[in-house]
Amino acid sequence: MSISHAKLTAPELSQLWEDCLSDSLILCKLRHFEKHVEDEDIAAVIQTKIEKTLQHMALIEEKFHEIGYPIPVGFNENEDVDVKAERLFTDHYMLEFLRQLGHISMEAYGAAIAFSTRSDMRQFFLERLQDAQQLSDEATNLGVAKGYVSLPPSLPIPPKPDFVKKKSFLTGWFGERRPVTGREITFLFSNIQRNALGVATMMGFAQTTNSKTLQRYFQRGKDIANKHIEIFSSILKENDLPIPITWDTEVTDQTSFVFSDKLMLYQTIVLNSLGLGYYGLSMANSPRHDLGVHYTRLMAEIAQFTEDGTELMIDHGWLEQPPQAADRRQLMNE
Known part of the structure; x- marks a missing residue:
């Protein structure tokens, strides 16, 4: 049997x-952006992403039809967004959302290719990886040209190669702390950017939901993201390094329905789940003890926040059952 015809x-x-x-x-989200974007350059990026997303959705549904797997309910433009509602986010936010979406997608599809064995699926994920890279390139180039993107700091060039001579290289809490390494800076800087977009997103969600429970939940998410920004920023400041810009001012004063509670809650859970993985990667690339402790503690906070959000999804009957292994005990009892 050809591997392209083996079971998924x-x-x-x-x-x-x-x-x-x-x-x-x-x-x-893109349909709402498309309706309200004013910058023609950003509008072009949004339009391209809409076209690619529609193509991807059609191909996935085709795969599901081939194997007889039920297509998830997901979200739709009739129930989960009011494209005619007043804009909730500025063009600036839209571009940063697209830029970070490109980054997240590249990480996801790189892993998907590595874990796939069917040749047709590896090719499918490779094409999606290329689309994600194109989105990231377009949004980053446009953001840099318009002055929207904070550039990470540069590093001094040493006169010659050197080696670590003291175990104090690992010190974080006690003794003289060494300067942060380039890899540590990379993740600190990126984590601030991700959390900054999260703060703006939670602000927009909190002010447009009619549910007091979800309003408190989104406000809690905003507070958590702000706290994490403060912690990461303090480390960069200690090393006289620049701090990325934030996005708080990119949320309008819109308070009526834009996105459904189901959509906003699901997006919050997904983003925090991805954040957990990124914090784990950050910790693995940060040998300074204090950074590892920070990431461990903050991961626990995000995990609890994500779990609470998942319970809210279940309580409302919004959480779809993901693909899972057969329940052998249940099968034996039937």
Whole structure:
């Protein structure tokens, strides 16, 4: 049997299923952006992403039809977004959302290719990786040209190669702390940017939901993201390094319905789940003890916040069952 005709494996099926949900959510957000964007250059990036997303959704549904797998309900433009509602976010926010979406997608599809065994699925994820890279390139180039993107700091050039001579290289809490390394700066800087977009997103969600419970939840998310920004920024400041710009001012005063509570809550959970993985990667690339402790503590906080959000999704009957292994005990009892 050709490997392209073998059954979809757990990693392949799970990635397609998650794509189906996330694509439908992203399309709802992009439709609202498309309606309100004013900058022609940013509008062009949004339009390209809409076209790519529609293509991807059609291909995924085709794969599901081939194997007889039910297509997730996901999100739709009739129930989960009011494209005619007043804009909630500025063009500046829209571009940064697209830029970070490109980054997240590149990470996801790089892993999907590595975990896939069917040749056709590797090719499918490779094409999506290329689309994500194109989105990241376009949004980053445009953001830099318009002065929207904070450039990471540069580093001094040493006169010659050197080696670590003291175990104090690992010191973080006690003794003289060494300057942060380039890799540590990379993740500190990026984590501030991700959390800054999260603060703006939670602000917009909190002021447009009619649910007091979700309003408190989104406000809590905003507070958590702000605290994490303060911690990471303090480390950069200690090393006389620049801090990325924030996005608080990119949220309008809109308070009526724009996105459904289901969409906003699901996006919050997904972003925090991705954040957990990124913090784990950050910790692995940060040998200074205090940074590792920070990441460990902050990961626990995000994990609890994500779990609470997942329970809210279940309480409202909004959480779709992901692909999972067969329940052998249940099968034996039938």
